[in-house]
Amino acid sequence: MHRVSKIVATGVATAALAASLTACGESSTEAGGADKGVGLAFDVGGRDDHSFNEAASRGVDKAGKELGVKSKLMTAKNGETEADREQRLSSLAEAGYNPVIGVGFNYGKSVNKVAKDYPKTTFGVVDSGATAKNVYGMVFAEHEGSYLAGVAAALKSKTHKVGFIGGVNNALIQKFQAGFEQGVRETDPSAKITSEYLYANDDKGFNDPAAAKGKAKGMLDAGIDVIYTAAGQSGNGSIETVAGKKGTWAIGVDSDQYLQPGLAQYKGSILTSVMKNVDVAVFDLVKSVKDKKPLTGDKLYTLKDNGVRLSTSGGFIDDIQAKLDAAKEKIASGQVKVGESPKK
Amino acid sequence: MKKLDKNKLILGVAAPVLAIVAALAITSVIILATGKDPIHAYTVMADFGSKSDSQVWIVNKAIPYYLSALAVAIGFRMNLFNIGVDGQYRIAAFFAAVVGGALTLPGFLQIPLIIIVAMLVGSVWAGIAGLLKTTRGVSEVITTIMLNSIAAAVIGYFLQEGRLAQKDGNLFHTPNIPSSSHFFTIPTTPKPLDGFLVVAVIVGALYWFVLNRTRFGFDLRTVGQSESAAEASGVSVKRMVVTSMLLSGAAAGLIGMPTLLGVSYNYGTDFPIGIGFTGIAIALLGRNHPVGMAAGALLWGFLERTGTQLEFEDYQQEIVGVMQGVIVLCVVIAYELVRRYGLRLQQRQVGEELAAQARKTDKAEVSA
Secondary structure (H helix, E strand, C coil): HHHHHHHHHHHHHHHHHHHHHHHHHHCCCCCCCCCCCEEEEEECCCCCCHHHHHHHHHHHHHHHHHHHHEEEECCCCCCCCHHHHHHHHHHHCCCCCCCCEEEEHHHHHHHHHHHHHCCCCCCEEECCCCCCEEEEEEEEHHHHHHHHHHHHHHHCCCCEEEEEEEECCCCCCHHHHHHHHHHHHHCCCCCCEEEEEEEEEHHHHHCCCCHHHHHHHHHHHHCCEEEEEECCHHHHHHHHHHHHCCCEEEEEEECCHHHCCCHHHHHHHHHECCCCCCCHHHHHHHHHHHHCCCCEEEECCCCCCCCCCCCCCCCHHHHHHHHHHHHHHHHCCCCCCCCCCCCC | CHHHHHHHHHHHHHHHHHHHHHHHHHHHHHHHHCCCCCCHHHHHHHHCCCCCHHHHHHHHHHHHHHHHHHHHHHHHHHCCCCCCCHHHHHHHHHHHHHHHCCCCCCHHHHHHHHHHHHHHHHHHHHHHHHHHHHHHHCCHHHHHHHHHHHHHHHHHHHHCCCEEEEEEEEEECCCCCCCCHHEECCCCCCCCCCCCCHHHHHHHHHHHHHHCCCHHEEEEHHHHHHHHHHHHHCCHHHHHHHHHHHHHHHHHHHHHHHHHHHHHHEEECCCCCHHHHHHHHHHHHHCCCCHHHHHHHHHHHHHHHHHHHHHHHCCCCCCHHHHHHHHHHHHHHHHHHHHHHHHHHHHHHHHHHHHHHHHHHEEEEEEE
């Protein structure tokens, strides 16, 4: 028993020591709010995912070119906790970056929390709302853009079978699915839609191209000839697979994937991409901070104001452009309401 | 005999020292290969890691890692490879969050209730693998890793609007647990320490006590060293397998609790994953010893804390991941090398003693 009490005593003493050290040590946090440029914290996949993150970094690049704003880009690892994200954001704010932007819904809580510690810094978060005063929440009507993708898929499919691949089955990606399915249904009621997810709730779904390859292969084998993939970097795998089968189309997401140098060899199979103008949103925020009139609060980027849209590079949807424009008009005027949750 | 003890001491110290030196050397070479200065990297890490807020961050981060390592180590000690800690803590935290979000009892009732639910769910999930092993002879490596996927699928099914979750912007999460059920914190500046530290220390002490000072712990270690010997001396191996899986799962159930009761207050799309796998690395690092694993968990926290800072000094982000991998490998290899060396030393000593004895008897025979 003697040794037990010794162990316990050691444990308690260690804890107490840690606490007391904490109390007297020097803290690394100070002011923030300096002017070192924009700090961008990505979700998994990193800058070169050819999709979501890349859209955000394009905004930063543009700010660099046009406004001379410097930048620091950091990337999340798989399986991070709130503590990791908070640290990344506070490190950026601490180092004097302003604005500090979290790219991806995972940053929703941490941005709003860290923002309170650095009232002089402006924060931004993509795909999530603002609750703190100095935060700009950039959210997008992905379902509206995806509706148009559904229309295009329905019009282009010869087998009348289309597929949707989502990275992770969460509320955000379900918006893509819901819009896409509705677009297909309202264009070609007889079309068969197959919607599948790579992961139920693991953010690995956004950087696992091999998993997307497998799913896409299965869909192609089942006779599906248009596949819309909303899965960040994983989407590259799906596009590659679709490009391997003649007469089938891939629909890209977030960036204009036809123009991505990394995907150049598959671009002949990229029908269109549902672009989320994250770059525009990020640029707006950086510019507002530069002009000393920082944006705050929530902003919804919709189809109506071109916050989301279909890309036309490659000219593959030129023949159906009139129908797409009509569909867009209906959504913009409110005649068609696009749902955010898939029909069960 | 005294000499052997001295050897034992030297060997005991040799392994960790060898591991640290080797890990530092290899990491330095890797940093050099990326064209950077390794010494500067270590200075930055030491500097930033010793700041007061870093210390709090590191301790808070180490708590779930430590609990995870304990859960893994319970299996390790009897040669059970429970890879399913990851699935066990996630499904445990999920259902604990569901129960916690549905009730509004006073905190002193509800907090223990949430923790007990988590431990129960965790042990049921691990127990499935234990039962399959004892009744059907299925390797726990296979079942636990498959149960990870099943856990993810089960959570994925229920974590939808209209089932057990609600929609909040672009996230799904279970209803928030009431503020009376938030766990206490230990106030330190600038940020508080997580009160779950106390729980982690207690569980660590319990782990040590049960394994080293009880009949059950002795049986468990015996089964780990030799199943047949244990069976022969009257230990029911099957019962031990199921019991230790249940215990391992119960400990796994605790992993998600610091997050659920102290940070997120719900189980959502953004609930941390992968801590179960980190636990395997830390259990290896700490040699299944309660103090060793605590050191390992803190080291892990330290590396993750300071890794971000390295990025600001233009080091590659991946350096920290490389360091973690190198350290685990070095520790495992160093201990194995030292163990083999010790074994050879012992064999030689025994051989010498036997030879000496043989010479003595020879002489005795000659003189007789």
